[in-house]
Amino acid sequence: MIALKQRKIMSCAGKTFLVFVLATLISLGMNYLGISKESIIMVFLLGVLFSSTITSSFIWGIINSFASLLAFNYFFTEPRFTFVMYHTTDVILLVFFLITAIVSGTMTSRLQKQIEIAEKNERTSMVLYQIASGFLPVSGEKNIILQGLAFIEEFIGQKAVVKIDQTGAVYPEQVYAKGLKIPAYSFPIQSAAGNLGMIQIFEAAEVMDKQNELIAKSIATQLGIALDREMLYNEQEEIKIAMEREQLRATLLRSVAHDLRSPLTALLGAGNLLADNYEKLTDEERKKLAHDLSEEILWLTNLVENILNMTRINESGLVLKKNGEIIDDVVSEAISHVERHINGRKFHVHLPEKVVMVPMDGKLIVQVLINLLENAIRHTPPDSEIALEVFEGRKVIKVIVSDTGDGIDSNIKDKLFEKFVTLEQGVTDGKRGIGLGLTICKAIVEAHGGTIVAEANAPKGTRLIFTLPLEA
Incomplete structure (x- = not known):
């Protein structure tokens, strides 16, 4: 001095x-x-x-x-x-x-x-x-603090250290003040929540004048405001996520309770009828009741499978077990699960002439086909036509499930692949269902690196198209 x-x-x-x-x-x-x-x-x-x-x-x-x-x-x-x-x-x-x-x-x-x-x-x-304006576009605690340190170096010409009281973090990680314990200057970082930390300058090239002290205090103040804003934003995001999760859980429980009531009532009625009047019923009537029981149980099985798949997607993501699968075998297995529900509809299947091996998780792709076919059956009258077509391209395999039903409702066209989309809610995945089928299809197909879209089927009906890459 x-x-x-x-x-x-x-x-x-x-x-x-x-x-x-x-x-x-x-x-x-x-x-x-x-x-x-x-x-x-x-x-x-x-x-x-x-x-x-x-x-x-x-x-x-x-x-x-x-x-x-x-x-x-x-x-x-x-x-x-x-x-x-x-x-x-x-x-x-x-x-x-x-x-x-x-x-x-x-x-x-x-x-x-x-x-x-x-x-x-x-x-x-x-x-x-x-x-003041430099902190506005910056987000993230680390980025905000590094921006404050950059301002100190740019406008004051000093290198500083920021210490956060709550976490004990020190920025930058490679501390300039190695071995020094007493800072030359210290400026508290204040916010509405109290003291957040401290800006410390350990080595000053020269004594700071009043302007530089004012600038340093302003940086500390703006740093506190920006960090306070970041904490409020994170809290709002956590509250928003918690509310969405709670709403999702409530919707799932309400949908499951609503859709389980009908099949369970049908199962109970058919079971009681068989138990109480078994000798009085004809073979044809017993066969019809057994068929109804089987259909309701199969629907419940698919419902539980969709719920489990949705849980896997939400909590930990899909873990694929890819193997080379013959597309003909995958299609055959899916058809075997739904053929009893076709009920007189004209069903056409088109497969490639040669054997095509596709890297996929076979079980999940079978679930995709089952969901798409059930969706087509659910939305078409008994005299309609349903087609399942598979085409081999240069780099992808294309699968098309089409029907001649009433087509996609205009209210749900943009939300077809969202969760819990049903016509009863103003938005659909099925007349009887919790609106998870198409959502699961989209998640599985995209996890394989493919795409899935829905479009109108001329002259009437809907086409659901998804692709899978032929190379892993």
């Missing part, structure tokens, strides 16, 4: 001396040209003004004033080259020169300081604006 003041004094002294020498040389030149001493003394006055301006201190202007007074007396008053004055006019001239030089130098110095203060305030205002 002392060395810095000494360097500053030496610099001001050198500047003042240089201006004084230059003013003296110019005055000697003017005297050589025969210019009057009244004009020459103005050169020394200008020198005083320049000294006050370039040193930003009226003290050096006053020093230059006395030095100029002595120089003028020595070189330009009679008798010359002495400090003696014979003429009263010269004395009055020098007295007025001294007064004018001191006043004008002082005013110039003060004006210069006011200009410097205004420039510093303008710079500080611009810096504070950049700091």
Whole structure:
């Protein structure tokens, strides 16, 4: 600090001396040209003004004033080259020169300081604006803190460390202040929740002035505001996720309870009828009741399978067990699960002429086909047509399940693959179902790296198309 003041004094002294020498040389030149001493003394006055301006201190202007007074007396008053004055006019001239030089130098110095203060305030205002706006687009605790450290290095020229009280984290991870325990400067990071941490500067290249301290405090304040905002945002996101999870759970329970009621009632009725009137029923009636029982049990099995698959997707994601599967075998297995529900509908199957091996999780793709076929059966009248077509492309296998039903309702067209989409809710996966089938299909197909879309089937009906890559 002392060395810095000494360097500053030496610099001001050198500047003042240089201006004084230059003013003296110019005055000697003017005297050589025969210019009057009244004009020459103005050169020394200008020198005083320049000294006050370039040193930003009226003290050096006053020093230059006395030095100029002595120089003028020595070189330009009679008798010359002495400090003696014979003429009263010269004395009055020098007295007025001294007064004018001191006043004008002082005013110039003060004006210069006011200009410097205004420039510093303008710079500080611009810096504070950049700091306030610089935190707005940044998110994430680490990114916010690193942005604050970058501002300190950019606007103050110091490297700092941020310590967070709640987690004990220190940023940056490679701490600059290795081995140092007492910081040179500390600025608390405050927020609405209290003290969040501290900005610490361990090594300062020079003493910070008031502007830099103001900038550092502003960075700490804005850092606290940004971190507070980030915590509030994270809390809101957690609340939102919790509310969505609760809503999802409630919807699932409501849907399962609603859709289990009908098949369980049917099972109970058919079972009681068989138990109470078995001998009285004909073989045809017993066969019909057994068929109804089997159909309801199969529907319940598929419902439970969809719920389990949805749970796997939500909680841990799908874990695929890919193997090379022959697409004909996968299609045959899926058809065997739903053929009893076709009930007189015209069902067409088209498969590639040659054997096609596709890398897939066979069990999951069978579930996709079952869901798509059940969806087609559920939404078509008994006299409609359903088709399952498989086409081999260059890089993908394309599977199309089409029907000639009423098509996709306009209310659900954009939400067809979302969870719990049913016509009863204004949005559908089935007339009797909890709206998970198509959602599960989409998750399984995309997990395989494929795509699935729904489109209209000319002249009527719906086409559900999904692709699977032929190469793992």
